[in-house]
Amino acid sequence: MKNLTILLISLFLGTMFAQEAIMGTEAQRAAGKVIYDAQCSQCHGYDGDAKSVGNDYLRPAPRAFTSGTFKFRTTESGELPTHEDLKASIRDGMPYTSMPAWPQFSDKELDNLAYYIKTFSEDFIDYGDVKPIDMPSAPSFSEASAERGRVVYEENQCLDCHGNLGRGDGPSAPTLVDKWDQPIRAADLTKRWTWRGGATREDIYQTFVTGLDGSPMPSYNIQPPEDQWALVDYVYSLGASDEADYATVLAATLVEGDFDISQGPAIFDNVPVAMFAVAGQVIEPGRAHYPGVNSINAQVIINETDIAIMLTWHDMTAETEGVNGPNMQVPDDDVLNEPIEALISDAVGVIFPSEPTVGAEKPYFMMGDKSNSVDLWFADLASSDCDLYVGKGTGSIVQAESDIRIASSFEDGKWTVLLQRSLASENGISFTPGTFTPIAFSVWDGWNKERGNKRGLTSWYNMYVPPLEQVSPVGPMMQYALLTLLAQLALVAYFRIKYRKKEEEVA
């Protein structure tokens, strides 16, 4: 009897302690609630149900903790995350969503927040010991393994969603919705910096072994184990870097002889690429809270007479039918999954000041202003023209005569648009070799019903057009080296003549 009491008491205490290890103490949860109500409830809701003031404006939507569904875990698919997983998600944040990192919280605060978040879902209350999956240490990267990984990638239909080259453009990509019936895009595997589960090879392993619960991204049990790392290596090889290397200057390259954009993108071989960050237009009415494109790459070449610009960006689908235009009307505010009938095509725009700028003064980067207008080179990709518009603000965009030529193509989730014009033109800006010109970009994703002022855009950056004659540095190098040498020799001669003589005299 006594033994039984002890057994019962210890069992009770045991579960209590186990419970405490998972759910924390009353005081810890209360401390977590204070931070949560002040800093998290705006998005995740006071009751953890994501019913919040921010929800409609944020995509991907803030997680409803009541669902007990978590994307980023070290545990098996369908399991709850570990305590440490929750802390890591909060601390490191969710890049390229409305929830950036929270490095300011101490470890204690993170503990308290994680304990409090668990109270929203009953699943946590009787979740025993969740165990992280075994994480083998990663063998080093090899090309051969990455090559094998391509086969694994195809065999497991990663391609269906992520696309042939991983640009998020697989055939099923446009149909994907998450557990909450919201459209969701398959990640662009070439841009590791946009991932939320981390960009290392171990993170990739974890992502497909555990899956992203709540999203269509499944979990995989790939055998043999070598094939898992082969897949990791292939996915890793799709992107060039972990961090986004955004540019601020677009330097044109002077090429010899004629070029014509009808020759295709090859005329831009070996020309440096500048990548610019694209944001949603959330500045004026016609807001785009969830733009489809997050970066655009540009390259420029010139010769004595012409300038050609190559723009590339990743897009889930090419909308080559329908209409688009910078003056099309849009609702003042973004409407989720806007239900409009009309087909909207993809489009891209390059913006320059209409007149050369003097000093710091420029037109307003959005679309010019009353005193300083911009030239908008606008390419509706359903047509085969590149139009010219003169913008004096988004409410005042007027079409002008255009002599810009265009060639465009779409392949494996990538748009390539080539634009060509003479350096000097009567229709719009003339480019002066040896100078910087402000440049900005806009992208319209037709799939997202982006048109008019609902668009992705960039700030002003600088385009550098080099001088038409490249001075070889060899001449001046020789000249200055020789001058220096002459000065040195003169010094030596001076001392030798003056003092050698003296020495001789002394001797």
Added chain:
Amino acid sequence: MDLFGISFLGLNVVPIILVIAGLVALRMFFNLNTLAWMAAWWVGLYLMLSNGITVPLPGSIVGMFMGIITLALLVYLTTSGEDLEATKDFMVKFFTDSRYSPALLAFLVLLPSLVAYNVYTGMTQQPQAPVFGRTIHPPPPTDITFKGKKIDLVNDDNPYRILKETDPDAFAAHVANGRKVYYQNCVNCHGDDMGGNGMFAHAFDPIPASFKDPTTIAMLQESYLFWRIAKGAPGLPDESTPWSSAMPAWEKFLSEEDIWDVIIFLYEYTGYEPRAKEELH
């Protein structure tokens, strides 16, 4: 004919002759003390370097030479008689004694190579894009027109702040509305925790303000914030580059009350106090 265009051996003859003539004239007609004489040399050499050579010297090289020249002049000026002798003795040895020949040879090879390298990097480097400063906190106008109504930025203050003392419940409602306004409109740029790192922040230059930074709202008056929020970037004066800032003009979206409320929320969230009006006078 352009006199200044005459060149010989890559040197612009006229400026060089002018400088030399100037120095000679100074020597002959004025009784300069050593200091003034050194200064004259300094200026003369600078003019020769910057104007005397046909392909203009890159700034970095002129700087390098002027550094050496300044050093040499300083050494000359500061060394007392004895030190001067010692220095001279060493130089004489260095330039004449065969013991030093290898070092002298290295000197003769290295310096010109360094100069050539400098010219090379100067000429092949991509030119730097122009950088323009911007005034972050320009003086505000004395009044603005907000949706047809005049708002006096000097005397008007947040009409709802007083509620903090008089009616805490009503005040809490304004904070709650401000919070809603913030998370529906500002979070994309100013961030989920006001740190200025919202999901679009990295695409803008200048970057969105961090309200946690003690040099933003903590040192501004509420009426100043009202102006900045209502009129946004387009309302800035030229010295603050209105053409490049992404800060929206919120009068297009928000009511007067919404703006005062979001201002209250910014202070309540960060724990800062607005700067009081009195401090101005």
